[in-house]
């Protein structure tokens with residue numbers, strides 16, 4: 001399973017890259033808005049730092065606008081993936097872009113049916129948001145299990161699942177267990193994944209005993 005960093009912060013991304021943890025990056029307009037600088041500079045900087053896919057999201061809502069925006073973003077890096085919201089116009093744009101060999105990620109997916117349509121339209125990736133479903137008392141990971149099962153039945157579907165809206169290490173492990181290809185994780189949750197009090201206690205005891 002691949003790990004993407006769900007962040008537009010270059011220092012966070014670099015820190016995890018030094019640990020060998022970064023297979024790619026996802027951003028969205030909310031993450032970009034938290035950083036200094038403009039969208040283009042932020043995406044260009046991330047693309048130069050990371051070898052794997054870097055997801056940059058469009059804000060146009062009609063097919064022509066999305067395609068135009070995508071064509072503007074593509075030259076910013078060799079590893080760009082165009083992130084497009086799950087709408088009819090969005091899927092129309094995915095269909096156009098995928099025929100040109102442009103990689104796309106259909107985002108804001110909340111059902112397996114939406115994921116199936118996105119895959120049929122030619123999406124390289126689909127992005128189910130598990131945390132936002134959990135927030136509404138619906139078990140988000142269930143839809144990931146469903147789409148993983150459907151995608152594995154049909155060999156012609158090459159679309160990969162990026163599980164997003166991750167809130168805890170448990171989400172990451174559940175995504176891995178249901179067979180997601182990729183999990184995109186915010187820095188806070190990656191930090192949480194390192195920790196266990198028994199590890200700290202064990203290190204402390206070994207250091208103490210080594211000094212005896």
Ligand code: E4P
Nearest residue numbers: 006026028131132164165166
């Ligand atoms: C990533 O691709 C998504 O945009 C992100 O994981 C959404 O996370 P949130 O639900 O915490 O905003």
